[in-house]
Amino acid sequence: MTLSIAAATQGLPPETVFALLERVRRKSPRVHAITNAVAQTFTANVLLALGAVPSMTLAPEEVAGFAASADALLVNLGTLDETRRQAIPLAVAAAQEAGRPVCLDPVFIDRSKPRRLFARELLGIMPDVVRLNGAELDALFQGRAEADALIAGGTVLAVTGQEDKVESLGEDFRLLNGHALMSRVTATGCAGGAVLAAFAAVESDRALAAATGLSVFNIAGEIAAERAGGPGTFVPELLDALYGLSLRDIEIRLKTA
Amino acid sequence: MTLSIAAATQGLPPETVFALLERVRRKSPRVHAITNAVAQTFTANVLLALGAVPSMTLAPEEVAGFAASADALLVNLGTLDETRRQAIPLAVAAAQEAGRPVCLDPVFIDRSKPRRLFARELLGIMPDVVRLNGAELDALFQGRAEADALIAGGTVLAVTGQEDKVESLGEDFRLLNGHALMSRVTATGCAGGAVLAAFAAVESDRALAAATGLSVFNIAGEIAAERAGGPGTFVPELLDALYGLSLRDIEIRLKTA
Amino acid sequence: MTLSIAAATQGLPPETVFALLERVRRKSPRVHAITNAVAQTFTANVLLALGAVPSMTLAPEEVAGFAASADALLVNLGTLDETRRQAIPLAVAAAQEAGRPVCLDPVFIDRSKPRRLFARELLGIMPDVVRLNGAELDALFQGRAEADALIAGGTVLAVTGQEDKVESLGEDFRLLNGHALMSRVTATGCAGGAVLAAFAAVESDRALAAATGLSVFNIAGEIAAERAGGPGTFVPELLDALYGLSLRDIEIRLKTA
Numbered sequence: 001m002t003l004s005i006a007a008a009t010q011g012l013p014p015e016t017v018f019a020l021l022e023r024v025r026r027k028s029p030r031v032h033a034i035t036n037a038v039a040q041t042f043t044a045n046v047l048l049a050l051g052a053v054p055s056m057t058l059a060p061e062e063v064a065g066f067a068a069s070a071d072a073l074l075v076n077l078g079t080l081d082e083t084r085r086q087a088i089p090l091a092v093a094a095a096q097e098a099g100r101p102v103c104l105d106p107v108f109i110d111r112s113k114p115r116r117l118f119a120r121e122l123l124g125i126m127p128d129v130v131r132l133n134g135a136e137l138d139a140l141f142q143g144r145a146e147a148d149a150l151i152a153g154g155t156v157l158a159v160t161g162q163e164d165k166v167e168s169l170g171e172d173f174r175l176l177n178g179h180a181l182m183s184r185v186t187a188t189g190c191a192g193g194a195v196l197a198a199f200a201a202v203e204s205d206r207a208l209a210a211a212t213g214l215s216v217f218n219i220a221g222e223i224a225a226e227r228a229g230g231p232g233t234f235v236p237e238l239l240d241a242l243y244g245l246s247l248r249d250i251e252i253r254l255k256t257a
Numbered sequence: 258m259t260l261s262i263a264a265a266t267q268g269l270p271p272e273t274v275f276a277l278l279e280r281v282r283r284k285s286p287r288v289h290a291i292t293n294a295v296a297q298t299f300t301a302n303v304l305l306a307l308g309a310v311p312s313m314t315l316a317p318e319e320v321a322g323f324a325a326s327a328d329a330l331l332v333n334l335g336t337l338d339e340t341r342r343q344a345i346p347l348a349v350a351a352a353q354e355a356g357r358p359v360c361l362d363p364v365f366i367d368r369s370k371p372r373r374l375f376a377r378e379l380l381g382i383m384p385d386v387v388r389l390n391g392a393e394l395d396a397l398f399q400g401r402a403e404a405d406a407l408i409a410g411g412t413v414l415a416v417t418g419q420e421d422k423v424e425s426l427g428e429d430f431r432l433l434n435g436h437a438l439m440s441r442v443t444a445t446g447c448a449g450g451a452v453l454a455a456f457a458a459v460e461s462d463r464a465l466a467a468a469t470g471l472s473v474f475n476i477a478g479e480i481a482a483e484r485a486g487g488p489g490t491f492v493p494e495l496l497d498a499l500y501g502l503s504l505r506d507i508e509i510r511l512k513t514a
Numbered sequence: 515m516t517l518s519i520a521a522a523t524q525g526l527p528p529e530t531v532f533a534l535l536e537r538v539r540r541k542s543p544r545v546h547a548i549t550n551a552v553a554q555t556f557t558a559n560v561l562l563a564l565g566a567v568p569s570m571t572l573a574p575e576e577v578a579g580f581a582a583s584a585d586a587l588l589v590n591l592g593t594l595d596e597t598r599r600q601a602i603p604l605a606v607a608a609a610q611e612a613g614r615p616v617c618l619d620p621v622f623i624d625r626s627k628p629r630r631l632f633a634r635e636l637l638g639i640m641p642d643v644v645r646l647n648g649a650e651l652d653a654l655f656q657g658r659a660e661a662d663a664l665i666a667g668g669t670v671l672a673v674t675g676q677e678d679k680v681e682s683l684g685e686d687f688r689l690l691n692g693h694a695l696m697s698r699v700t701a702t703g704c705a706g707g708a709v710l711a712a713f714a715a716v717e718s719d720r721a722l723a724a725a726t727g728l729s730v731f732n733i734a735g736e737i738a739a740e741r742a743g744g745p746g747t748f749v750p751e752l753l754d755a756l757y758g759l760s761l762r763d764i765e766i767r768l769k770t771a
Contacts, residue, residue: 038297038313040552044700049745054700056552059595061628069625081316081340083595111326114318184500186301186311231306232496239746243698295554295570338573338597368583371575441757443558443568488563489753 012173012211014254018247020203020212025051029071029201032095033194034058034087036078036107039187042235043074046191049239050216052198058087064094072100072201074194075122078107080115092125101128101200105193110139123150128206131158131193156206158196160189163257164214168207175211176255177218179225181234188238192217219253220245269430269468271511275504277460277469282308286328286458289352290451291315291344293335293364296444299492300331303448306496307473309455315344321351329357329458331451332379335364337372349382358385358457362450367396380407385463388415388450413463415453417446420514421471425464432468433512434475436482438491445495449474476510477502526687526725528768532761534717534726539565543585543715546609547708548572548601550592550621553701556749557588560705563753564730566712572601578608586614586715588708589636592621594629606639615642615714619707624653637664642720645672645707670720672710674703677771678728682721689725690769691732693739695748702752706731733767734759 030053035043044054055066067073073095075088095102104127106119116139123130123140130150132140137159141147151157156168166173182188192214199213200206223245224237241249287310292300301311312323324330330352332345352359361384363376373396380387380397387407389397394416398404408414413425423430439445449471456470457463480502481494498506544567549557558568569580581587587609589602609616618641620633630653637644637654644664646654651673655661665671670682680687696702706728713727714720737759738751755763 036313037294037551038301038311041298041555041700044552045745045749048698048700054552055622055625056550057593057595057622057626059593059628062594062626065626079314079316080319081314108312108314111312112314112319112322114316184305186298186305228497229494230497230500231302232493232498232500234493235302236493236746236748236750237743240742240744241746243744243746293570294551295558295568298555336571336573337576338571365569365571368569369571369576369579371573441562443555443562485754486751487754487757488559489750489755489757491750492559493750 012215012254012256014247014250016208017212017215017250017254020199020209021216021245023202024198027202028053029198030055031072031074031194031197031201032067032070032091033074033076033197034084034091035074035076035190035194039076039078039190042187043191043194045239046242047194047198049242050195050198058083060086060090063087064090067091068094068098070095070100072197073102074105074197075102076105076107076190076193077109077115077119078190080118085118088122096125101197101206103127103129103131103193103197103200105131105190106136106140107190110135116140126153127155129156129158129196129200129210131160131196133160156210158210158214160214164218166207166211166214170205171207173207173211174257175214175218176257177215177222177253179221181225181228181231182221184231185235215254216245217242219250222253223249269472269511269513271504271507273465274469274472274507274511277456277466278473278502280459281455284459285310286455287312288329288331288451288454288458289324289327289348290331290333290454291341291348292331292333292447292451296333296335296447299444300448300451302496303499304451304455306499307452307455311451315340317343317347320344321347324348325351325355327352327357329454330359331362331454332359333362333364333447333450334366334372334376335447337375342375345379353382358454358463360384360386360388360450360454360457362388362447363393363397364447367392373397383410384412386413386415386453386457386467388417388453390417413467415467415471417449417471421475423464423468423471427462428464430464430468431514432471432475433514434472434479434510436478438482438485438488439478441488442492472511473502474499476507479510480506526729526768526770528761528764530722531726531729531764531768534713534723535730535759537716538712541716542567543712544569545586545588545708545711545715546581546584546605547588547590547711548598548605549588549590549704549708553590553592553704556701557705557708559753560756561708561712563756564709564712572597574600574604577601578604581605582608582612584609584614586711587616588619588711589616590619590621590704590707591623591629591633592704594632599632602636610639615711615720617641617643617645617707617711617714619645619704620650620654621704624649630654640667641669643670643672643710643714643724645674645710647674670724672724672728674706674728678732680721680725680728684719685721687721687725688771689728689732690771691729691736691767693735695739695742695745696735698745699749729768730759731756733764736767737763
């Protein structure tokens with residue numbers, strides 16, 4: 001059972017989405033991404049296509065410095081080995097000390113108890129954004145009250161699925177863009193988490209930033225799916241679409257509920 | 258000198274190949290892949306394009322759980338670091354306890370003595386399938402009798418090269434599909450090992466599964482080579498071809514000897 | 515401030531560039547690449563498209579053997595974790611003992627003090643080629659005299675930027691090829707370092723090898739940019755362009771100052 005999200009849906013004007021995208025392109029925020037081994041290259045390329053800058057080191061003597069000087073931190077729990085377990089608290093402390101937003105993506109915590117426990121501990125840091133699907137949402141919280149408590153503390157939940165939902169203390173959003181091919185390519189979800197971090201770096205309304213990030217990435221996915229012959233050509237087309245995304249593309253395609 | 262494989266060749270009906278491919282697409286087996294750092298992303302995308310699901314964690318506290326709940330295990334010995342050395346026995350024990358097939362790919366054991374010794378120890382687990390090229394075959398066994406003993410115990414050998422050979426206690430196969438561009442892209446062989454694991458997950462006749470997996474992957478390679486302008490565009494085209502592979506494609510192209 | 519490079523520019527005949535490229539294609543040198551986790555797959559594919567052969571293991575019990583039997587060693591300092599810190603001195607000692615050229619790429623040393631200190635220690639091994647950008651050049655040396663001392667010892671500096679400069683005890687080169695899209699894709703610089711290593715493997719005039727490697731890679735980048743719709747399709751096009759690069763392409767495009 002997926003915990004229900006009672007989203008008081010609101011509109012997301014295309015002009016606002018495009019203005020935030022242009023802000024990312026102009027400011028080129030650096031996102032320090034602690035992410036899984038399978039997702040690293042694609043995540044770096046997604047950030048670059050978006051106009052942001054990736055860094056990805058995990059070494060304990062370096063990671064705090066990289067995180068503190070970045071504009072946002074992504075913590076993705078895929079391939080959660082000892083190096084990543086050590087790097088995460090160091091990076092989170094440095095990013096929060098420097099006042100940078102932290103985005104948590106608790107990948108596959110529904111499949112691994114040690115990872116679920118680690119993710120639950122991480123909630124104590126009060127991440128700015130948590131990106132997860134329905135199964136991960138159910139695994140992360142022991143009941144709806146726990147999720148509500150986190151939101152009450154200021155964390156934004158971005159719950160992905162057929163329909164994406166952004167839930168926050170302020171506005172909520174229900175988002176309807178995306179394409180089935182995105183789930184036939186590894187690490188699209190993980191790279192999407194990095195997109196959320198990039199938008200959080202340039203917009204202090206974290207719910208708006210999350211809704212914009214999800215929409216931008218999913219619209220690029222729709223454009224790429226139309227151009228692609230399958231999941232292989234979809235990957236380069238997705239990066240091209242992100243790189244070239246225009247106000248017109250967003251006006252035509254943006255779907256909220 | 259490459260140990261000779263005395264294959265009592267038999268036919269591989271296109272309808273059988275396509276039926277097994279459709280079974281993979283319908284059942285979406287999860288393959289837990291312990292594979293080298295260079296091959297991880299491409300291997301995950303090959304599995305997804307095929308219709309299977311990848312998981313790739315190596316962490317000692319997680320890998321047994323992931324392997325036990327997967328439908329097959331791939332053990333690829335590339336970039337064989339301490340983390341992988343620790344993960345492999347844990348994953349193999351969990352997969353075998355759960356009755357899942359184990360596919361071994363002893364990459365480059367002809368270039369590294371420590372790796373060769375590790376691979377020889379792994380033979381003790383009686384893997385269901387061993388995928389290797391001629392040089393690796395010569396390095397793995399100290400003589401033809403050792404290879405025969407392994408086969409007598411139920412292991413299927415899938416020996417790749419200009420011509421691919423599948424040798425087993427039951428049927429043997431000689432397969433003639435493939436394209437030279439496949440060797441101009443990193444990790445195609447490694448990803449091919451994951452394809453074998455996916456087919457072993459859905460077909461208990463391991464020799465038939467191996468022959469089908471090799472043929473499907475190599476036919477996709479031929480189609481991709483016709484569409485590609487070189488080794489770069491070959492990669493996305495290979496994934497598209499795998500994704501879209503039809504009975505007609507197999508009927509036209511399947512070549513056995 | 516970027517340390518100035520007083521390059522006594524000389525010509526680089528297209529025929530020479532193509533002859534060295536053909537030598538790489540014919541000899542297929544193996545480059546053992548110790549490189550960062552983000553760059554591994556792309557670097558391997560760049561080497562294969564060029565006609566070289568990659569190997570990438572980092573394990574302490576294997577890396578010396580792989581490096582000693584390779585034709586050149588690349589040491590890239592990205593994602594400099596404990597495994598890489600241990601592997602680098604082992605690989606360097608083995609490569610130098612075997613008389614193989616060593617190419618150093620001190621990525622992002624301007625952003626990380628521990629990495630800068632590690633890079634400065636590595637200068638003691640007298641690498642054959644150091645590839646770096648202006649910010650990394652400033653971080654690596656405490657003044658122009660240090661850079662000059664290294665060059666006087668026989669090291670070639672390949673300084674990349676809007677304009678690439680190769681500085682050596684012998685000839686210097688100023689090179690003007692390349693395209694802005696190359697910096698919108700992760701690891702193009704890192705993969706370029708591997709190209710330098712491949713050319714150093716087949717040409718003992720290290721400055722000429724470096725100038726050729728930079729030019730070949732940058733010309734392929736120009737061709738790819740013309741064919742690509744953005745940074746996504748640029749990646750496969752770059753590999754195709756490297757694979758197919760002809761004397762005519764080089765004659766038309768090579769630009770030196």
